[in-house]
Amino acid sequence: MLAEYLEGNIRFLPSVDSWEEGIKKAADPLLHNGSITPQYIEDMIGNVNTNGPYIVIVPGIAMPHAKNDGSVVKTSVSYLKLEEPVKFPKDKEVHTFFVLAAEDSTGHLDLISDLSSILIEDEIKNKLEESKSEQEILEVLKMVE
Template sequence: MLAEQLEGNIRFLSSVDSWEQGIQEAAAPLLDNGSITSGYIDDMIESVHENGPYIVIVPGVAMPHAKNNGTVNKTGVSYLKLDEPVLFPKDKEVKTFFVLAAEDSDGHLDLISDLSSILIEDETKDQLEEADSEERVLEVINSVE
């Protein structure tokens, strides 16, 4: 399910100027395909300003998400990988973003648990960090789903 959600929503960039820009760039495919509105991006950024870098779930990986306040049209996941890490509050370095947008909180929890179980495996996390194409990212995720 996760690989299907990610298809067409995977991007690679060399760097971003700020973690806020990282979230914007990571969420761009979902904005472009109509899954979310720009309000959802604002909510995700606001959430980190208010609650700190709780979305950095394992070292190097952030999972931006927010509640659906009428800002998610369709459940979706997008992925951004940076060559250069960007610093989140509390000096947390992040190179990989998985943006989660769920229409309802159940869908949200499912996506978070799917992703967490994938990222908790060091081997999988390493393979994702080395992936340099959409095909490879999908391959890694399909192999563990």
């Protein structure tokens, strides 16, 4: 299911200037395909400003998301991988972003569950980190779905 959502929404960049820019760049594909509005990006950044870097779910990987207050048009996921990590508050370094946008809380929980089950497996997490193309990422995810 995750690979299906990510198709066409995967990006690679050398670096970003801030964690806020990281969230914006990671969410760009969803904004451009009409899955989210600009307000959703602001809501994700606001969550970190209010609640701290709780979206850094495992070392190096952040899962930005926010409650849908009308800013998610359709459930979707995007992926951004940075060559150089960016620092979040509390000096948490992140090089991989999975942006989650869910129309409702049920879809949100399903996506978080799927992603979490992938990231707790070190072998899968390492393969994702070594991937250098959208195709490689999708192949890794399809192996475990």
